[in-house]
Amino acid sequence: MKIATWNVNSIKARMPNVLDWLAEATPDVVLLQEIKTVEENFPAMEIEELGYNCAVHGQKSYNGVAILSKHPLSEVSMGLAGDKNDNQARYAEAWVEAGDDSVRVASIYLPNGNPVGSEKYPYKLKWMDRLTKRASALLASEEPVVLGGDYNVIPADTDCYDPAAWANDALFKPETRAKFRTLLNLGYTEAWRTLHNETHVYSFWDYQKGAWQKDNGIRIDHLLLSPKAADRLAACEIDRAPRGKTKASDHTPVWCELRA
DSSP states (O other): OEEEEEEOSOHHHHHHHHHHHHHHHOOSEEEEEOOOSOGGGSOHHHHHTTTOEEEEEOOSSSOOEEEEESSOEEEEEESOTTOTTOOOOOEEEEEEOOGGGOEEEEEEEOOOOOSTTSTHHHHHHHHHHHHHHHHHHHHHTTOOEEEEEEOOOOOSGGGBSOHHHHTTSTTTOHHHHHHHHHHHHTTOEEHHHHHOOOOSOOSEEOSSTTHHHHTOEEOOEEEEEOHHHHTTEEEEEEOOGGGGSTTOOSBOOEEEEEOO
16 A cells, blocks of 8 residues: 655645646555645545545645545544644544555644744644644554654754754754654654665755755655554655646655555
8 A cells, every 4th residue: 555645735736736646656545735725625526536535624725634545534533632722724534444454544734833932833842742642542543553744843954954054943943853753752653764764865845045956955744654554664755756847846745655
């Protein structure tokens, strides 16, 4: 089973690129972030024509996540528990019904948290605590679980083109990275890093200052696997091709493959 995560930075703006990539890469499951639309405006018809079922947790103009699957979806839930006042669409979860290949997935759009001196950074850290609580509960189920998304976390200096330039950024702050390690220490495997020892490989390049052309990027899109999913991990790659297309998202897809 091939499972991908991709922050598309507006499904409407990237639709031609998304459809092209779905047709070319043929992932079984795609976890989308920052779709920036409500459910009724999500282009489900075009995606369903490629053989996907869609579960959408949308929000007008901001945020929004979705799960696309070539297999039936059940136990679909939207939103992350722990804050009844949080109405941002950042989390969607579902069971992918694929027989012996079945897996629970979640599409995650973790808050950016900038500027650090504002209320946005405490919100980010509290959101990470809520995610950790949910991730812990999922481990207790002993199911294969893949938590994929835009984590807005640069795990290490080598996941960034210039650590000094990001030192005071919410994505790079020690408190952020510590909470990401707490999540991993529950028992999750970060799929790309466990199979790769290369450094300075990225999944995001800003639109500013020729970042893509200079390869000035950061790695913030991750697939975290529970032990039963990690046991099936066969491959994990970052597909740079979509970032080089016209009207590209500033993120590019990351995918992993699980053995049957």
